Amino acid sequence: MLSELQKETAKAIVNIFETGSARGDYARVTLLTGDSGHLTYGRAQTTLGSGNLHLLIKAYCATPGAAYARTLKPYLPQLADIDLRLDTDWSFRNVLKEAGGDPVMRDVQDDFFDRVYWTPALASAKRTGLGEALSAAVVYDSVVHGSWIAMRDRTTAKAGAASSAGERRWIGVYLDTRRDWLASHSNALLRKTVYRMDAFKALAASGNWSLDLPMMVRGVRIDPDALCLRPPVNASAIEVATRNLRLTDPKMSGNDVRALEEALSKEGYAINRDGIFDEGLETALKSFQRDFGLVDDGIAGPATRLMLGI
Structure with missing residues (x-):
């Protein structure tokens, strides 16, 4: 069982990868040419292409006291349909930035990213046979970044199950496997994100499997006074947009x-x-x-x- 401090440290590492800040940037709106995730938003840079941006804004609009709910509600159908015209809808992007300063949005993002990323990542890590804090951070990063399951299966094919290979050896093979995949990816933006794996490899090499503080990640000191020194490349590793399945008229099939x-x-x-x-x-x-x-x-x-x- 991870402590609350270990959990917050793991999230801070990914925040640094995504926004350059250990605390995260709740108002950050990003669109990188060639990013398959398309428009990204918030502390952990959730994407339009994944369908998660729809779920985040839907949760915000349903929260009492949300200052920008009335303005954002009309965009929900487009978000649900992953309408890529939102990438360049400046009215929408500007209201997202403004909403990032709403304390309600910050609370919703914290709850959302825990519920949609952290909790499932921890559950998936446990099913894979991983229990150390650094391992949880690695899985969480891959769930946020994209393609965790594909890289997990590729690693298991190489190293066997974590229970037989040993957790630390399995994670080492995983980091090498994911780094090689990123480094040779057809998307040039993803090739620039190998620093994520290099950062984890450095923590593993130093023996910091418990995520003890203080630590340095990409030039940022993680402690109560964490300071960002350089911006990240935060391209999404989502390969293609996957539709969110729900009851519709006509009914979805396939x-x-x-x-x-x-x-x-x-x-x-x-x-x-x-x-x-x-x-x-x-x-x-x-x-x-x-x-x-x-x-x-x-x-x-x-x-x-x-x-x-x-």
Whole structure:
């Protein structure tokens, strides 16, 4: 079990990767040419392309006292549809920046990033056989950055399960595997993010598996007075946009819906596996979300898919 200090240190490391600050930048709006995540926002730079920006703004608009809820609500349908025209919608981008100064938005982001990234990442790390604080930080970073499951499976194919290979050796192989993947990626922006793996490799080499403070990460000292000295490259490693599955009219259908049905069936939920997102599938999905501590909104977003392993 990680301590609260270890948890906050792990999050601070990823904040540095994403925004250059250990505390994170709640108002940061970024769009890098060639970034498959498209428009990114907030403390952990959640992306339009992943569908998570929709879920974040949806949660904010539903929170009492949200100062910019009325302005942001009209954008929810476009966010849900991953409408890439929002990349260059300056009115939308400006209101996001302004909303970043709202204390309600900061609280919503803290809760959202814990719920959508940290908690599923910790659960996935545990299922993989990883328990050390540095390992949790590595998994959390990959969940935020993208492609954790693909790199996990590639590492297991090379090194075997963490339980047999040994956790520290497995993480070492993982860091090398992910670094090689980033360094040779067709997206030039991702090739510039190998520093994330280099930072973790340095912590591992120093023996700081417990994430003891103080520490230096990319020129930033992590302690109560953390100071950013240089900006990061924060391109998303999301390969393609994956739609958030939900009840719509007409109903969603396809292989991704079928994969969701199969995953829920494996978890013991009785559903009709026909590849159509209907009311019965929504009911089963909400039950799964409640059972696993997720928001039971009936939307199969990135956090729910991660918990299901799809």
